[in-house]
Amino acid sequence: DADVTQTPRNRITKTGKRIMLECSQTKGHDRMYWYRQDPGLGLRLIYYSFDVKDINKGEISDGYSVSRQAQAKFSLSLESAIPNQTALYFCATSDLSQGRAFFGPGTRLTVL
């Protein structure tokens, strides 16, 4: 079984719709991250969380919100999707001791 899972894997939606991307992990890590990847722009950090009560904005948090429902679950929401949020979204977890990040398989989101 995969250590970091993301659902859905692909999603096509329309402008203005609310979308939730979910991430679950079985690695037991406290730290979880949401990144988006666009061609030529690399991985950009949206939000990160060090535990259930600690949520932090990344470099591109506008238009997104997150919820850390449990140590193992971290969800990303787009309250009102817009076309420039079309991207590949990755969830990641990392261990506190060495900081190594492990990624989920990604969610390809298309906003029409």
Add this chain to the structure above:
Amino acid sequence: QKEVEQNSGPLSVPEGAIASLNCTYSDRVSQSFFWYRQYSGKSPELIMSIYSNGDKEDGRFTAQLNKASQYVSLLIRDSQPSDSATYLCAVQGNEKLTFGTGTRLTIIP
């Protein structure tokens, strides 16, 4: 100035040669450094981590860190076609993990 900078490439290297990938970072308090490999459409995969100055070798891969120059590099010896991918440099500071934009590497048979 970007926090983590990489040459986007593409970098083309003949099969069997050494591929050299470079990365610079701006935050002097950075503590941990990583190289990830990403195949097209797939998620990044950790291939090397380095935490102190000097070289760290793992099979055909060698990571080099110079904190004074704020520079980290990855050498791939005996390059294989399967090494063709985008290589992402990542830097861990006090809190967040920041990635460079990646270098696209192509190994030419």
